[in-house]
Amino acid sequence: MKKKYICIVLASNLILGSATLAFAATDTTGAATPTGKAATTTTETATTSSAVTTTGSAVLTTDSAVTITNSAVTTTNSAVTATDSAITTTDSAVTASDSAITNSVTPEKTATKTLSLKEAIQIMKTTGTSAETAALHRQADVAVGNGYSETVSKIKKTQDNLDLLSSLPDSWxxxxxxxxxxxxxxxxxxxxxxxxNKKIMQLRRDFARNNTENNYQAELNQIEADTISIYYKVLLAQDNLNIAKENLTTQQKTLKNVQAKKDVGLLSKKDVLQAQSAVADAESAVRSADTKLKYAKMSFNYLLGYNVQQEVVFTDTLDNIAAAAAEAVSADTAVNNALDNRIELKGAKLAVQVYEILLEDVKAYPKNSSTYLNAQINLAEAQKTSKDAYSKIEIDIRNKADLVQDKKAAVEAAKELLTYATEGVRLVQLTNEEGLSTVEELLAAQVNVYKAKLNLANANSDYALALKSYEFAQGVGTSRIPL
Structure with missing residues (x-):
């Protein structure tokens, strides 16, 4: 009966003397640093002398798949020794047939798809590998919470049984x-x-239950952020290609005019060569922009689970996205939102509560003992981690708020620069027609317009991405934490 009861107790798998809390490390995004400490309050395990000794041919499998000879593993008081011929594998040790890997079917290419950013995000959140992974993680978090609940029940049941036995005669x-x-x-x-330990498990049970959906939302936020990023890259690549094509058309037109003037003796061969060089540069820029667009589209198709060659028409534009962006909330409001919502902070708070219980668990030890001091240090570190996490998240939020304003100002500056460059090329064209400016000056003015358009496209993309990053940082974040 003694063994039976001990088995009932031990079968609960309640080796809870060591409480290790693994929360995501605090970085510039404000996540909470892991305590990474194991606060042990109960048992120790010691191994002595030769833990395991095998002699002769410990393991031998035929057909030369794996052969281990001459004392394959020998553990002594200080080491593990394996002979030179401990493991030998032949050419036929591992063989994979043509059918070893299946289900590697490439998605079919279908008719041209029309896709807005909102539709792309919806697809990514409901289908595909990332969405499936997030759903599996949510199920795993539910299982973790249930596990803590079962552990609490087992502890309570054991305590109730002990209370019942304590009411009976000792002799019986x-x-x-x-x-x-x-x-x-x-x-x-x-x-x-x-x-x-029951208190700790109750805390972790409640924490897991309260943050399963937060973890899931954080993963969905990351999926949305990834989708937005790749969608914007395609739009930016499209804009860059269109701008490059416009520039090529302009340079070809300029070359035609320069050649015509040279034919009637108004310009020199040097002017023609300069115009031809500008056309060659523009053609190279078009080829480069086209390559980047193809790569961005293939990356987008891969992310959404499409055939990489799938034709997709993107209905949104960077100009429209930037123009439709809502005004960002103030930094103070954003900080309050983040401090209320970020799951890293909730995890850091839980760590403090657990280490407070663990310190209480060793209060009977002398205050100068290693056990008590270590528990005290662990609690102090958890408290510091929690305090630092709040400060780092506030720093991150305020920095993101400033970046949003910087990017917004950059868009306005890029618009003004384009207006200036466009007016500049108009004036140079007029003076060039009158012979008051050179072909070189005209080409330089046209390049300025080309660069100003590229600059505006990049500014719109950066501003839109900064806004989304600022928005996500005010919620649960984009990183899940272990429960």
Whole structure:
């Protein structure tokens, strides 16, 4: 009966004396730093002498798949020794047939798809590998919460059984279980059955239940951020290609005019060569922009699970996205939002609560003992981590707020620069017609317009991305945490 009862207690897998909290490390985005400490309050395990000794041919499999000879593994008081011929694999050790890997079917290319940014985000959040992974993680988090709940129930059941036995005569308990209630309670304590461990499991159970959906939302936020980023890259690549094509058309027209003037003796061969060089540069820029657009589209198709050659028409534009962007909230409001919502902060707070319980668990130890001091240090570190996490997240939010304003100002500056460059090329064209400016000056003015258009496209993209990053940082974030 003694063994039976001990098995009931130990089968609970309640080795909870060591509480390790692994929360995501605090970085510039404001996540909470892991304590990474194991606060052990109960048992230790020691191994002595030769833990395992195998002699002769420990393992031998035929057909030369794996052969281990001459004392394959020998553990002594200090080491593990394997001979030179411990493991030998032949050419036929591993063989993969043509059918070893299946289900590697490439998605079919279909008719041209029309896709807005909103539709792309919806697809990514509901289908595809990323969405499936997020759903599996949510199921795993539910299982973790259920596990903590079961552990709490097991501890309570064991404590109730011990309370019941303590109300019975000691002689009856010893005759039926082979040991006293005190001895059984001690064994249960070693197995992690304690009021403090139950409190810890209750805290972690409630934390897991309250943050399963937060974790899931954080993953969905990351999926949305990835989708937005790749969609914007395609739009930017499209804009760059269109701008490059416009520039090529302009340079070809300029070359035609220069050649005509040269033919009637108004310009020199040098002017023609300059115009031809500008056309060659413009053609090179078109080829480069086209290559970048193809790569961006293939990356987008891959992310959405399409055939990489799938034709997709993107209905949104960077100009429209930037123009439709809502005004960003103030930094103070954003900080309050983040401090209320970020799951890293909730995790750091839980760590403090757990280490407070663990310190309480060793209060009977001398205040100068290693056990008590380590528990005190662990709590202090958890408290510092929590405090630092709040500060770092506030720094990150305020920095993102400033970046949004910087990017917005950059868009306005890019628009003004384009207006200036466009007017500049108009004036140079007029003076060039009158012979008051050179072909070189005209070409330089046209290049300025080309660069100003590229600059505006990049500014619109950067502004839109900065706004989304600022928005996500005010919610649960984009990173899940272990529960």
């Amino acid at each position: 308990v010893e005759s039926n279980y082979g040991e006293s209630v005190v001895e059984m309670a001690y064994q249960a304590q070693l197995a992690g059955v304690s009021s403090n």
